[in-house]
Amino acid sequence: MGSQRIQPQAMVTGEKSILFKFGDHEKVDQDTYHDVLRFAEMVQKDNHYLLEEIVPSYQTVTVYFKKEPAEMEEIIQRYRSKWKNYRQIEEKMSARKITIPVCYEEPYSLDIERVMKQNTLSRDEVIALHCGTTYTVYMIGFLPGFPYLGKLDGRLATPRLHTPRLQVEKGAVGIGGHQTGIYPLDSPGGWNIIGKSPLDLFHPMREEPFFIQAGDQLAFYPITMSEYRTIRLELDKGSDSIQRFIQTDKRSVLRED
Amino acid sequence: MIPLFKVKKAGVYGSIQDRGRHGYQRFGVPVSGAMDLKSYQLGHYILGNNSNSPSLELFLGGQEFEVLHDHRIVMTGANLEATLDGEPVPNWKSFLVFSGQVLRFARPLDGSIAYLTPEGGFYSEMLLGSASVYPKGLLGTPLKKGMILYGNRAHRGKFQTGLCFSERPEFDQQVEVEVWRSPHEHLFTKDAVETFFTSTYTLKTGDRMGYLLEGPQLEFIKGSDILSEATQFGTIQVPNSGQPIILMADAQTIGGYATIGKIAQADLWKVAQLKRGGEVRFKRR
Numbered sequence: 271m272g273s274q275r276i277q278p279q280a281m282v283t284g285e286k287s288i289l290f291k292f293g294d295h296e297k298v299d300q301d302t303y304h305d306v307l308r309f310a311e312m313v314q315k316d317n318h319y320l321l322e323e324i325v326p327s328y329q330t331v332t333v334y335f336k337k338e339p340a341e342m343e344e345i346i347q348r349y350r351s352k353w354k355n356y357r358q359i360e361e362k363m364s365a366r367k368i369t370i371p372v373c374y375e376e377p378y379s380l381d382i383e384r385v386m387k388q389n390t391l392s393r394d395e396v397i398a399l400h401c402g403t404t405y406t407v408y409m410i411g412f413l414p415g416f417p418y419l420g421k422l423d424g425r426l427a428t429p430r431l432h433t434p435r436l437q438v439e440k441g442a443v444g445i446g447g448h449q450t451g452i453y454p455l456d457s458p459g460g461w462n463i464i465g466k467s468p469l470d471l472f473h474p475m476r477e478e479p480f481f482i483q484a485g486d487q488l489a490f491y492p493i494t495m496s497e498y499r500t501i502r503l504e505l506d507k508g509s510d511s512i513q514r515f516i517q518t519d520k521r522s523v524l525r526e527d
Numbered sequence: 528m529i530p531l532f533k534v535k536k537a538g539v540y541g542s543i544q545d546r547g548r549h550g551y552q553r554f555g556v557p558v559s560g561a562m563d564l565k566s567y568q569l570g571h572y573i574l575g576n577n578s579n580s581p582s583l584e585l586f587l588g589g590q591e592f593e594v595l596h597d598h599r600i601v602m603t604g605a606n607l608e609a610t611l612d613g614e615p616v617p618n619w620k621s622f623l624v625f626s627g628q629v630l631r632f633a634r635p636l637d638g639s640i641a642y643l644t645p646e647g648g649f650y651s652e653m654l655l656g657s658a659s660v661y662p663k664g665l666l667g668t669p670l671k672k673g674m675i676l677y678g679n680r681a682h683r684g685k686f687q688t689g690l691c692f693s694e695r696p697e698f699d700q701q702v703e704v705e706v707w708r709s710p711h712e713h714l715f716t717k718d719a720v721e722t723f724f725t726s727t728y729t730l731k732t733g734d735r736m737g738y739l740l741e742g743p744q745l746e747f748i749k750g751s752d753i754l755s756e757a758t759q760f761g762t763i764q765v766p767n768s769g770q771p772i773i774l775m776a777d778a779q780t781i782g783g784y785a786t787i788g789k790i791a792q793a794d795l796w797k798v799a800q801l802k803r804g805g806e807v808r809f810k811r812r
């Protein structure tokens with residue numbers, strides 16, 4: 271079973287970095303991404319003494335080292351042979367499920383009418399479709415804590431704004447083309463804003479500064495304005511209470527090899 | 528911790544930097560850290576500081592500081608025509624400053640970035656393991672008028688220490704840098720790759736995130752868009768405009784444009800010190 275694993279292409283891209291590439295698709299592919307996560311997990315567990323950090327993406331894993339390793343080729347071979355024997359048991363994948371409360375009411379749903387018009391949907395239909403999908407978090411980037419999510423329901427796709435806003439508020443939930451996401455910080459942005467979440471995706475002073483990580487499953491659910499305020503008050507009192515929005519499926523908790 | 532300087536003028540841009548914030552790129556946090564690590568390190572070397580102490584990184588001049596406490600400092604990197612109470616002060620050589628004096632940076636004479644380092648380094652809040660300021664991520668704030676900068680401790684040394692002439696870097700405005708091969712080379716036309724390695728590119732504008740170059744346009748077989756993947760300090764991105772962008776210390780952690788290489792680490796300081804209009808040529812390593 272293990273011998274059927276596809277070996278990634280490897281390339282040394284700098285003094286301290288190796289790129290591992292799984293597949294060469296132009297589209298996002300779940301199986302490839304599954305390999306990416308598993309490989310990243312394997313490199314982490316291998317814990318090379320020079321390992322600095324690992325950055326996964328849709329189909330690549332970039333491994334950064336603290337110093338220039340003397341033998342890059344040896345490290346590549348080491349990962350490759352480990353990968354060959356890395357046991358493929360689906361149940362072992364961690365499956366954190368993140369639930370994100372979103373208030374889709376005024377004044378937070380700045381552009382929801384654009385999304386309604388574009389797709390001839392009612393407000394409730396937009397909300398139902400947006401909350402009806404479980405999204406895979408493929409990677410975090412663009413801003414600290416900004417999640418790149420799996421595909422949006424095609425019925426919600428809406429072109430970006432002609433003129434990006436100079437400031438989109440932290441917590442804003444938006445749709446840009448075929449993508450959806452949440453702004454972790456105030457930032458310029460061109461997505462159609464349909465709601466706002468009271469959660470802080472990034473909080474440098476919190477014990478866990480980042481709420482979401484690559485590989486998580488994420489779903490939105492609608493809340494009222496008063497629920498928004500309650501959650502906000504709760505988080506202002508203790509930022510760590512955000513943990514209650516994470517569920518880890520006990521049956522699929524990561525087990526050591 | 529002692530108050531060292533009060534910012535009277537913030538100038539073009541200035542921020543506290545150390546060797547960078549490592550370990551958070553998969554959460555979208557850039558590494559940051561000094562743009563010209565060589566000059567940054569030499570500052571700490573001259574003063575005998577811990578090699579990861581915070582320094583103040585200054586862009587292009589315009590900054591003005593009031594000294595709040597007698598101390599010993601050194602300036603490394605670009606010559607920004609610094610004066611202390613109107614008298615010129617040297618680079619690459621420590622000197623004493625006294626409470627009430629005014630330290631001014633006028634304009635860049637050679638490179639573009641200078642480092643101001645006190646004995647013992649600056650005292651600065653560590654966020655996610657680093658003092659490096661990254662304002663976009665709410666990690667620290669850049670220089671602002673009225674801000675107080677603190678030193679880690681009082682100075683002990685009285686004698687001047689410096690770097691001999693032969694060891695001081697020179698900031699040429701025409702540089703040649705070595706480049707690591709990109710995994711996206713096949714997305715460019717053969718001519719484009721040839722053009723890239725035989726032409727001169729000019730620095731149009733830039734900041735800590737990236738330097739925008741201008742030169743012969745690079746063509747793609749289909750286009751520049753890729754499925755986003757990791758990028759780093761030195762990565763050369765080419766968007767559909769065909770004009771390269773060198774990602775600098777505050778490089779985004781992932782990018783969706785094809786890249787044509789990564790600048791060798793040993794050459795990054797040369798690029799960082801280019802001024803607008805400075806020229807760069809690329810060669811394969």
